[in-house]
Amino acid sequence: MATVAVIGAGAVGSYYGARLAQAGHDVRFLLRRDYDAVAERGLRIESHHGDFALQHPTIARDPVAIGPVDWVLCGLKSTALAEAAALIRPCLTPGTRVLAIMNGLGIEERLAASLGAERVFGGLAFTCINRGEPGVVHHIEYGQIGIAHLRDDPDELDRALALWQDATVEVTRQPSLLRARWEKLCWNVPFNGLTVAAGGVDTEVIVSNPALRAEARALMEEVVAAGNADLAAAGSPERIDGEAVITRMFTLTDVMGPYRPSTLIDYLEGRAIEVDAIFAEPARRAHYLGVPTPRMELLTALLARLDPGTREG
Amino acid sequence: MATVAVIGAGAVGSYYGARLAQAGHDVRFLLRRDYDAVAERGLRIESHHGDFALQHPTIARDPVAIGPVDWVLCGLKSTALAEAAALIRPCLTPGTRVLAIMNGLGIEERLAASLGAERVFGGLAFTCINRGEPGVVHHIEYGQIGIAHLRDDPDELDRALALWQDATVEVTRQPSLLRARWEKLCWNVPFNGLTVAAGGVDTEVIVSNPALRAEARALMEEVVAAGNADLAAAGSPERIDGEAVITRMFTLTDVMGPYRPSTLIDYLEGRAIEVDAIFAEPARRAHYLGVPTPRMELLTALLARLDPGTREG
Numbered sequence: 001m002a003t004v005a006v007i008g009a010g011a012v013g014s015y016y017g018a019r020l021a022q023a024g025h026d027v028r029f030l031l032r033r034d035y036d037a038v039a040e041r042g043l044r045i046e047s048h049h050g051d052f053a054l055q056h057p058t059i060a061r062d063p064v065a066i067g068p069v070d071w072v073l074c075g076l077k078s079t080a081l082a083e084a085a086a087l088i089r090p091c092l093t094p095g096t097r098v099l100a101i102m103n104g105l106g107i108e109e110r111l112a113a114s115l116g117a118e119r120v121f122g123g124l125a126f127t128c129i130n131r132g133e134p135g136v137v138h139h140i141e142y143g144q145i146g147i148a149h150l151r152d153d154p155d156e157l158d159r160a161l162a163l164w165q166d167a168t169v170e171v172t173r174q175p176s177l178l179r180a181r182w183e184k185l186c187w188n189v190p191f192n193g194l195t196v197a198a199g200g201v202d203t204e205v206i207v208s209n210p211a212l213r214a215e216a217r218a219l220m221e222e223v224v225a226a227g228n229a230d231l232a233a234a235g236s237p238e239r240i241d242g243e244a245v246i247t248r249m250f251t252l253t254d255v256m257g258p259y260r261p262s263t264l265i266d267y268l269e270g271r272a273i274e275v276d277a278i279f280a281e282p283a284r285r286a287h288y289l290g291v292p293t294p295r296m297e298l299l300t301a302l303l304a305r306l307d308p309g310t311r312e313g
Numbered sequence: 314m315a316t317v318a319v320i321g322a323g324a325v326g327s328y329y330g331a332r333l334a335q336a337g338h339d340v341r342f343l344l345r346r347d348y349d350a351v352a353e354r355g356l357r358i359e360s361h362h363g364d365f366a367l368q369h370p371t372i373a374r375d376p377v378a379i380g381p382v383d384w385v386l387c388g389l390k391s392t393a394l395a396e397a398a399a400l401i402r403p404c405l406t407p408g409t410r411v412l413a414i415m416n417g418l419g420i421e422e423r424l425a426a427s428l429g430a431e432r433v434f435g436g437l438a439f440t441c442i443n444r445g446e447p448g449v450v451h452h453i454e455y456g457q458i459g460i461a462h463l464r465d466d467p468d469e470l471d472r473a474l475a476l477w478q479d480a481t482v483e484v485t486r487q488p489s490l491l492r493a494r495w496e497k498l499c500w501n502v503p504f505n506g507l508t509v510a511a512g513g514v515d516t517e518v519i520v521s522n523p524a525l526r527a528e529a530r531a532l533m534e535e536v537v538a539a540g541n542a543d544l545a546a547a548g549s550p551e552r553i554d555g556e557a558v559i560t561r562m563f564t565l566t567d568v569m570g571p572y573r574p575s576t577l578i579d580y581l582e583g584r585a586i587e588v589d590a591i592f593a594e595p596a597r598r599a600h601y602l603g604v605p606t607p608r609m610e611l612l613t614a615l616l617a618r619l620d621p622g623t624r625e626g
Contacts, residue, residue, distance in 0.1 A: 197510065198618040211614035218607065294531065294607040301524035302615075305511040 001025055002163055003069040005091040007084070009034070011131040011262075012101055013075020015139055016123070016169065018045050020073075021054050023167040028058040028066045030087065035061055037134030046132065047139035049168060063090040071163060072098040073123070077266075078107060078277035079309060085114035099123045099160065101145065103188055103262070104277020105181050105285065108150045120150040121160050122177045124184045126252070128259050141256055144170040146184075148177035176238040182227025183240055187249050188278050189223050190216035192263035193299045196306060200268055202258035207250065215295065220246045222293040226286035233289055272309025279303055314338055315476055316382040318404040320397070322347070324444040324575075325414055326388020328452055329436075329482065331358050333386075334367050336480040341371040341379045343400065348374055350447030359445065360452035362481060376403040384476060385411040386436070390579075391420060391590035392622060398427035412436045412473065414458065416501055416575070417590020418494050418598065421463045433463040434473050435490045437497045439565070441572050454569055457483040459497075461490035489551040495540025496553055500562050501591050502536050503529035505576035506612045509619060513581055515571035520563065528608065533559045535606040539599035546602055585622025592616055 002025050006017035009029040021027040031038055044053040060066045069091050076084050081102075088098060088111075098115060100107050101123035112120045124146035130138045147164075149156040157173055164171040174180040194206050194216060206212045224242035231238050253259075266273045279300040286293040304310065315338050319330035322342040334340040344351055357366040373379045382404050389397050394415075401411060401424075411428060413420050414436035425433045437459035443451045460477075462469040470486055477484040487493040507519050507529060519525045537555035544551050566572075579586045592613040599606040617623065 194615075197615050199615075201618065205618070209614075209618060211617055215611050215614045218610070295611045297531070298528050298608045298611055301522075301528045302507075302511050304524055305514065305518070305522060 002071055004028065004071045004073060005063065005066045005069045006030060006073045006075060007063060007087050007091070008074055008076030008080070010075055010077070011129045011137050012125055012127070013073055014043060014137050015045060015127075015129050016075070016101060016125070016145065017073055018043055018052070018054055018057075018137070019167045019169045020163070021057060022052060025163075026058070028060060028069065030063055030066060031059050031061065034134045035059060041135050044136045045139060046136060047143075048141060049139070049143065063087050066091050068093045069096060072096060074098060074100045074102065074111070076102065077272075078102050078104045078274045079272045081107065081110055081277070084111060088115065097121060097156075097160065099147070101125050102277070103184070103192070103274055105185065105281045107277060108177060112150055117150050118153075118156070121156070122148045122150065122174075122181060124148070124174065124180050126184070126187070128256060130260065130265065140259065142252070144172060146172045146174040146180050148174035148180045150177055152176055176231070176236060178231055178234055178236060179227070179238040179240060182223060182230065182282075183245050185223045185227070185278065185282055186220045186240075186245050187253070188261070189282065189296060189299070190219040191253065192261040192274070192278055193219070193303060195261055195264040196267045196273065197299060197302050200264065202260050202264070203253055203256055204258040207253050217246060217250075219295050219299070220249060222286070222291075222296050223282065226282060226289065226291045226293055226296075229289040229291045230285055267306065267308060270308045273303065273307045275300065275303050275307050315384055317341065317384045317386060318376065318379045318382045319343060319386045319388060320376060320400050320404070321387055321389030321393070323388055323390070324442045324450050325438055325440070326386055327356060327450050328358060328440075328442050329388070329414060329438070329458065330386055331356055331365070331367055331370075331450070332480045332482045333476070334370060335365060336477075338476075339371070341373060341382065343376055343379060344372050344374065347447045348372060354448050357449045358452060359449060360456075361454060362452070362456065376400050379404050381406045382409060385409060387411060387413045387415065387424070389415065390585070391415050391417045391587045392585040394420065394423055394590070397424060401428065410434060410469075410473065412460070414438050415590070416497070416505070416587055418498065418594045420590060421490060425463055430463050431466075431469070434469070435461045435463065435487075435494060437461070437487065437493050439497070439500070441569060443573065443578065453572065455565070457485060459485045459487040459493050461487035461493045463490055465489055489544070489549055491544055491547055491549060492540070492551040492553060495536060495543065495595075496558050498540070498591065498595055499533045499536045499553075499558050500566070501574070502595065502609060502612070503532040504566065505574040505587070505591055506532070506616060508574055508577040509580045509586065510612060510615050513577065515573050515577070516566055516569055517571040520566050530559060530563075532608050532612065533562060535599070535604075535609050536595065539595060539602065539604045539606055539609075542602040542604045543598055580619065580621060583621045586616065586620045588613065588616050588620050
């Protein structure tokens with residue numbers, strides 16, 4: 001049994017934390033918005049794999065109250081990345097590992113700059129999860145999580161996979177964090193981006209509108225090209241199999257129904273959207289590597305302006 | 314003195330028609346929305362060149378009531394192009410000329426298919442004109458109109474320029490319709506497009522936001538490349554001087570202030586926007602010619618979805 005702190009217990013953090021608690025781990029949730037609701041009624045997961053609830057989860061408003069743990073699950077939005085280290089640090093011992101279940105590129109590198117690279121892992125959740133009423137999480141579809149280590153250390157990966165051994169979560173071992181991050185962007189760039197830029201529509205609109213579907217594919221091709229250049233520049237022998245990944249992304253999305261990605265929900269609810277980590281950072285890297293990404297650049301410029309978090313500026 | 318029918322007397326049609334009336338021509342306006350207001354109070358032009366009014370302009374609700382004229386000024390939106398020929402035909406004699414003061418590519422060719430090519434001219438208005446209250450037009454900035462003939466016939470061009478001889482309008486002779494259309498798209502594609510796609514912002518936001526300004530320039534570069542390929546394919550010796558045109562477009566727009574292009578106003582007021590003529594047709598031609606226009610394609614797909622005229626579909 002491990003001790004686990006969930007820092008950033010939004011929909012994704014709460015879901016995966018609850019799965020670890022269900023498997024017998026000692027999980028402690030850092031809550032803000034939902035603290036009172038969870039204190040009163042517990043944490044309820046309404047999942048397509050079967051509903052369950054944690055009646056009396058350990059919760060805190062301050063990470064100091066959580067204290068040192070074996071594992072930190074960081075489910076913060078990338079827009080809160082600047083505050084992440086300060087929230088995580090009270091939970092650390094020299095042996096604590098940190099799994100960042102977040103979207104975008106450069107997340108683990110940024111955490112490592114404050115926390116040290118050896119302990120940082122990336123969690124790539126491919127899942128449809130939304131917040132419901134306070135204290136309730138809707139797990140709609142999928143749920144797998146790819147786990148990678150910042151230094152791609154196989155022993156560290158073994159340790160991370162062991163944590164999930166008894167949890168009702170499909171975990172995949174990702175030997176290359178960089179490749180896994182770019183592959184995940186093949187979904188997030190087109191679908192988190194176009195659902196916002198096309199006026200606030202769900203993924204079903206994107207895949208069923210021929211012009212938008214073609215744009216989604218073209219964006220994926222830019223992501224693949226940039227990702228493979230990034231892997232080559234990093235000296236990695238890994239490469240993204242573009243056609244296979246693109247086919248998989250469409251296959252998964254075609255059956256997803258009218259799903260609203262987290263960026264769309266943030267946009268519709270007037271919160272800051274993850275422009276920098278999901279769009280601007282990949283576009284910057286591509287530019288630096290000399291890979292043309294005209295669509296990603298246009299989409300990024302539009303989203304930066306549409307972002308409720310910076311629209312004042 | 315010529316007889317002139319203004320078919321599609323929105324802001325642009327009303328303005329140029331009023332300038333011809335001011336110069337002594339017999340101008341007849343086809344009106345719908347503003348008919349009662351103009352019948353009661355006349356047509357008022359509030360212009361940065363000085364205000365003026367037509368107290369009792371000749372107006373009609375039906376082109377049959379206008380009857381045959383020397384010149385038709387067609388100021389319809391390109392979204393009404395399918396109905397244009399039927400509205401123009403009652404005003405035609407064999408000698409009638411038609412000047413399409415409209416945005417987009419392929420307008421004159423479409424009119425020529427119904428009306429004959431010899432009589433069709435393109436009018437490329439570079440001006441900031443908006444509708445005010447019914448019967449009032451705001452002429453905010455600029456006002457020049459480039460005139461071209463569909464077959465680039467110099468004698469026909471002489472005839473067209475003669476019409477405007479005494480009017481308070483700066484008219485330029487455009488020896489190549491195709492070049493003039495593409496050059497005008499260098500403004501309309503980025504500014505009509507990005508002001509809508511960036512969430513409904515004016516031109517000042519585009520030119521003062523570095524990322525959006527860079528995207529506007531990149532879109533212009535795509536338009537120039539496509540336009541020059543189109544000119545070459547048409548066997549024309551004309552070429553667009555990209556850097557000169559792009560510099561001019563930014564210079565003109567930088568001093569325009571917070572201008573709202575017609576497409577933005579249509580979008581904000583829930584009317585159909587001119588996606589096909591301004592965006593989709595240029596992108597189709599570029600695609601046919603093998604010129605990559607990734608930004609124009611993405612912008613077109615987004616606008617087609619944002620278009621209030623088709624959002625139901």
